[in-house]
Amino acid sequence: xxxxxxxxxxxxxxxxxxxxxxxxxxxxxxxxxxxxxxxxxxxxxxxxxxxxxxxxxxxxxxxxxxxxxxxxxxxxxxxxxxxxxxxxxxxxxxxxxxxxxxxx
Ligand SMILES: [Zn+2]
Ligand SMILES: [Zn+2]
Numbered sequence: 393x394x395x396x397x398x399x400x401x402x403x404x405x406x407x408x409x410x411x412x413x414x415x416x417x418x419x420x421x422x423x424x425x426x427x428x429x430x431x432x433x434x435x436x437x438x439x440x441x442x443x444x445x446x447x448x449x450x451x452x453x454x455x456x457x458x459x460x461x462x463x464x465x466x467x468x469x470x471x472x473x474x475x476x477x478x479x480x481x482x483x484x485x486x487x488x489x490x491x492x493x494x495x496x
Pocket of ligand 2: 453454455456457458481482483484485486
């Protein structure tokens with residue numbers, strides 16, 4: 393990310409590395425006065441995307457035994473069907489239990 397931005401009026405390269413202290417407006421813009429011609433212009437800040445990673449975990453469904461990537465865990469999924477005797481189930485079993493719960 394470059395820390396300079398060209399003034400749209402005179403083309404002067406303004407140093408932005410200390411310009412972010414005032415905080416940004418909600419749309420990532422702020423007004424900056426050109427160091428050269430002293431005209432205010434709007435600066436749009438682009439943030440680089442950041443990535444986090446985690447392992448892909450396949451866990452067995454406690455009900456039907458199929459290994460699934462999106463396992464539904466009790467305590468992490470709401471509502472968790474009371475009828476389920478298990479704490480980790482696959483989506484299919486979860487959906488079935490939910491459906492059974494609501495058809496009561
Ligand atoms: Zn300027
Ligand atoms: Zn299952």
